[in-house]
Amino acid sequence: MPLLTGFAEWETLPLLVVLSSFAPGVVIMFLREDQRGLRTTLNMIGATLKLLLVGLMLTGVAAGIEYRWAMTVLPGLELVLIGDALALLFVTLSAVLWMVTTIYAIGYLEGSPNRTRFFGFFSLCVTATTGVAMAGDLFTFVIFYEALTWTTYPLVVHRGSEAAIRAGRLYLIYTLTAGALLIVGAVGLYASAGTLEFVAGGAIDPQLVHENPGRYLIIFFLLLGGVGVKAALFPVHGWLPVAMVAPAPVSALLHAVAVVKAGAFGVIRLLHSVFGIELATEMGVAAVVAAGAAFTIVYGSLRALTQDDLKRRLAFSTVSQLSYITLGAALLLPLAHIGGLVHLVHQGLMKITLFFCAGILAETISVKRVSEMGGVGRRLPLTMIAFTVAALGMIGLPPIAGFVSKWHLGLGGIESGAEWIIPVLLASSLLNAAYFLPILRTAWFDPQNAEWNAAERESWLEADWRLLWPALITAGIALGSGLFANTAWSPLGWTRLIVYGGGL
Amino acid sequence: MLEILLVLTPAVPALIAILWPLQGVRRALVSAAPWAALPALFLALHPGAEGTAFAFPAFFTGLHLAIDSTSKVFLVFTSILWFLAGAFARSYHASDPRKESFFGFFALTMAGNLGLVVAGDVLTAYLCFAVMTFAAYGLVVHERTSPSLRAGRIYIIMAVAGELCILTALFLLGAAAGDAPLFGSELERAWAVLDEEGLATGVGFLVAVGFGVKAGIVPLHLWLPLAHPVAPTAASALLSGAMIKAGLLSWLRFLPAEIGMPALGATLLVAGVGTAFYGVAMGVAQDDPKTVLAYSSVSQMGYMTLGVGLLLLDPSTAPAAAFAVLLYAIHHGTAKGALFLSVGVWDRVAVPARIGSASPRAEKGGAGGSKPLLVILGAALPAAVLTGAPFTSGARAKTALKDALHLVGGGWYPWLDPLLLAAATGTTVLMARFLLALHRREPKGDPAREPSHTRGLALPWVALVALSVGGHSLLPFWFPLPEGIDFPRVLVHLPEATIPVAGGVVLAWIAWMRPGWLGRAGRWRIPAGDLVVPLERTVGGFRKVPANAMAQEVERRLSRIRTAQVWAHARAAWVAERDLFLIRGPVLALLLLALSVGLALLMP
Known part of the structure; x- marks a missing residue:
């Protein structure tokens, strides 16, 4: 396939991937509210195009190509987009999940107002996420990271209710403060080390750090404060559960994948591409991050236990599970990095499934609380099968994806000499079981306890197909990622390529 | 050919479970579910099966299936039990509105159980074990009543605790091996590494406790006497006959017999003997025949635990001890399965006396009829087998265990031998208690039921009773004998074999006919689940105070x-x-x- 190979070698592919959601987003902004067909077509074309381009880049990277597209903004400051294995891990995740979430959102928002605004910002938000993933240096990263904040805000307040406005204000306070920290940190880094480049294994000369350790400690924690807010590290996780007032597709994509993953990805970049894990370990900051992540894992799960609102329970679960990624990245040796990175994908797949299902429950039978879920398995069996797969995966039961992450994290922890993470993982599994298994029991085995009509289901299609299929697809991928973990194209296989190929 | 059978062993039941969401094919799947155990049975009975292995590296973290002499033995009785209990359940649940749910969980649990038997590496085994454990929850709570949900809660809490122990052990074994080790030499090397680090015994205890929840050693047995009575009869038979043996099998698979672990071995040995007595003591204080049987399973697992203890205590006794454990597992699996099915047959086939006497015999449905006595007699056969009466598989298994005990040094034999004799006497009393409890249970048979349902219940039961009584005489032709070990004869020491049975019968007679002789001990009653009750009260004490008031x-x-x-x-x-x-x-x-x-x- 010479033609395909020719395309795959195209240097500008990273830019095209970013533009594939930017262009439709901008165009949609100018559409009228009633131009539904055109809006949907644009969305689907963008999503499909992005998938195709990402597919091309995947084949290219697998064949050894490293993409780099740069544009000089100011003398010495470049906007750099790179497409290496690590960037593509995140890009592929967001491209695939953008596709399914778009379908879900079209079904979910059917008939509700302000859809043009919603889909416009939705596309822009994915654009920013893609940019964060492919950012080749800290400058580009900051630009897209800030863009992500601005494009998500309209989605959080989409409903326009008082609670939504309040949540949006809180979200802005958190993320803008974080953004300021990030910028100050970046400026400090540029002033001190003279580089903003992301380099696998670390961009900072260890000698500089040895000469002035205090300065670099401050820079590190400024940058960590910047990315830690979106990564929902304790104690700056507070915005996440509140932002759950957003519509289900927003919670699903943004708060299970795009925004929080941008934060977690930022932590990975900070530890691995800016400082380098060896230097970070030597400075002792990696241990601080690991300890914070471990605490967040347990804290988030503890908070999830007491939530009755399904989405809030899932949100605290996100707080907890996200820190698996941070924890894995903060340990010294490769197996742990594999565990953390692969969880970036696995957690996204499982959590988006859970949010999709929560949305189906709310839309189809108006069930929003765990205590109202009695017997919903009989009304929505396929939804609850998807939910069950994802929930069991979150607990970390084999063969679902979550186990693969946990297994590598555990082995990596022991390998890195951090045996203390085993109790953390066990406590997390236990707590996950404690807040997910009762949901499953209620849904499958308890009698109906809310007002919905059990006979309403007309065919096997228990809900709007645009809501049901995305949930089934992501649950299927989550199961498949575990079942076929050992293949080269699974998230695990790709992560191994990143870590063992020196891409981290 | 053998590889195909090996793959089909877990794949066929797994496929049934995977297709379950498709409602259009459910009826066919319900019919097919019991037959899904047949590939496993063919594989187990195939003379050349040992040594067959299959690897599917792309799957999960590398899926390995393998069959050796141990898995062959477990596979044969496990698959027979799944097949017969499945056939039994088809009739038992014929008019059950939740029949489809039952067979869905049935197929998934079967996939886990059979997969575990043929698993070739630790993570495949863990995967299958987890599938079996969590799917079996659906069987336990099948009735959806509050006792069954309570039993399910205790079951799942203990199962999760067990899983965590196992997972910890797996992390340490995996880290020692660099990756998930295969059973056999790779796992042994991992143990050797842990041994050098001084961690082996600790990890050994984690494995023992983790799988001990399933095996039901005291005090990890709490779920067992709660889950068995509330589960549908076929599921109880599977829990006791096949699934608690999965805990035993995992011990044999995971624990390093070649290295030996004296501390763990001695602990298991003592725990085994204690469990054997504890099960009897709690069991005789029960009124529900299924609870009596559950406690009998606890007690019998004690013997097998003792065997595993012997195996770890002294590597030189390992072959003899492993052989005894295998023989015991196959013996108890079939006998206990038959006993549980007896309760189901009693419930459904035996017609209450007043209805039976009121209507002419001809109207009672031909083959079924009202034959409580026949059911009791049928149940008495596996009961006798379980007591280890001469000429039964029980006699063989106990002789093998005793032979292994002879080999072990360290002064264990002189005091263990009389203890085992006493425990065996207790087993006889317990079986007498069971038969009495069964006799007193109100039969719920419907005289107007379909004759085909009667056949569907009776045939698997009769087959399993026959197997438990006579099956062992076929074993010498098939059983993989380790070197230097003879197949134990059915009658080695007549006095030793008859004392527990005769003594037990006498004790049972006294308890039944002359309860006054026993004083208050004769009226001893313990709520099912024994220690669970005070535990729940303690926990409940915290929870029952309204949060707001507090x-x-x-x-x-x-x-x-x-x-x-x-x-x-x-x-x-x-x-x-x-x-x-x-x-x-x-x-x-x-x-x-x-x-x-x-x-x-x-x-x-």
Whole structure:
């Protein structure tokens, strides 16, 4: 396939991937509210195009190509987009999940107002996420990271209710403060080390750090404060559960994948591409991050236990599970990095499934609380099968994806000499079981306890197909990622390529 | 060919479970579910099966299936039990509105159980074990009544605790091996590494406890006497016959017989003997025949635990001990399966006396009829087998265990031998208690039921009773005998074999006919689940106080001191999901402080 190979070698592919959601987003902004067909077509074309381009880049990277597209903004400051294995891990995740979430959102928002605004910002938000993933240096990263904040805000307040406005204000306070920290940190880094480049294994000369350790400690924690807010590290996780007032597709994509993953990805970049894990370990900051992540894992799960609102329970679960990624990245040796990175994908797949299902429950039978879920398995069996797969995966039961992450994290922890993470993982599994298994029991085995009509289901299609299929697809991928973990194209296989190929 | 059978062993039941969401094919799947055990049975009976292996590296973390002499033995009785219990359940649940749910969980549990038997590496085994454990929850709570949900809760809590122990052990074994080790030499090397680090015994205990929950050793047995009575009869038969043996099998698979672990071995040995007695003592104090059988399973697992203890105590006795455990597992699996099915047959086939006598015999449905006595007699056969009466598989298994015990040094034999004799006497009493309890249970048979359902219940039962009584005489032609071990004869020491049976019968007779001789001990009753009851009361004591009342009380007492308000806010924020207002201020202040400090310090 010479033609395909020719395309795959195209240097500008990273830019095209970013533009594939930017262009439709901008165009949609100018559409009228009633131009539904055109809006949907644009969305689907963008999503499909992005998938195709990402597919091309995947084949290219697998064949050894490293993409780099740069544009000089100011003398010495470049906007750099790179497409290496690590960037593509995140890009592929967001491209695939953008596709399914778009379908879900079209079904979910059917008939509700302000859809043009919603889909416009939705596309822009994915654009920013893609940019964060492919950012080749800290400058580009900051630009897209800030863009992500601005494009998500309209989605959080989409409903326009008082609670939504309040949540949006809180979200802005958190993320803008974080953004300021990030910028100050970046400026400090540029002033001190003279580089903003992301380099696998670390961009900072260890000698500089040895000469002035205090300065670099401050820079590190400024940058960590910047990315830690979106990564929902304790104690700056507070915005996440509140932002759950957003519509289900927003919670699903943004708060299970795009925004929080941008934060977690930022932590990975900070530890691995800016400082380098060896230097970070030597400075002792990696241990601080690991300890914070471990605490967040347990804290988030503890908070999830007491939530009755399904989405809030899932949100605290996100707080907890996200820190698996941070924890894995903060340990010294490769197996742990594999565990953390692969969880970036696995957690996204499982959590988006859970949010999709929560949305189906709310839309189809108006069930929003765990205590109202009695017997919903009989009304929505396929939804609850998807939910069950994802929930069991979150607990970390084999063969679902979550186990693969946990297994590598555990082995990596022991390998890195951090045996203390085993109790953390066990406590997390236990707590996950404690807040997910009762949901499953209620849904499958308890009698109906809310007002919905059990006979309403007309065919096997228990809900709007645009809501049901995305949930089934992501649950299927989550199961498949575990079942076929050992293949080269699974998230695990790709992560191994990143870590063992020196891409981290 | 053998590889195909090996793959089909877990794949066929797994496929049935995977297709379950498709409602159009459910009826066909229900019919097919029992037959899904047949590939496993063919494989187990195939003379050349040993040594077959299959690897599917792309799957999961590398899926390995293998069959050796141990898996062959477990596979044969496990697959027979799944097949016969499945056939039994088809009739038992013929008019059950939740029949489809039952067979869905049935197929998934079967996939896990059969997969575990042929698993070739630790993670495949863990995967299958987890599938079996969590799918079996659906069988336990099948009735959806409050006792079954309570049993399910205890079951799942203990199962999760067990899983965590196993997972910890797997992490350490995996780290020692560099990756998930295969059973056999790779796992042995991992143990050797752990041994050098001084961790082997600790990890060994984790494995013992983790799988011990399934095997039901005291005090990890709590779920067992609760789950068995509430589960549908076929599921009880599978739990006792096949699934608790999965815990035993996992011990044999995971624990390093070649290295030996004296401390763990001695612990298991003592725990085994204790469990054997404990099961009897609790079992005779029960009224429900299924609970009696559950406690009997606890007691019998004690013998097998003792065998595993012997195996670890002294590597030189390992072959003899492993052989005895295998023989015991196959013996108990078939006998206990038959006993549980007896209860189901009694419930459904035996017609209550007053209905039976009121209607002419001809109207009672031909082959079925009202034959309580026949059911009792049929149940007495596997009961006798279980007591180890001469000429039964029980006699063989106990002889093998005793032979292994002879080999072990360290002064264990002189005091274990009489203890085992006493425990065997207890087993006889327990079986007598079971038969009495069964006899007293109200039969619920419907005289107007379909004859085909009667056949569907009776045939699997008769087959399993026949197998438990006579099957062992076929074993010498098939059983993989280890080197230097003879197949134990059915009658080695006549006095030793008859004393427990005769003694037990006498004791049972006294308890039944002359309860006065026993004083208060004759009226001893313990609620099913024994230790669970005080435990639940303790936990429930905390939970039953209304949260609000407790909070108000706390706040009232604390309101006198100033810090109390802070505390009350913190608590309210935690409970009422308002953490923001508590931490927003300080956190933002911290962020801003960090910002300004950063700016100040970075100024050149």
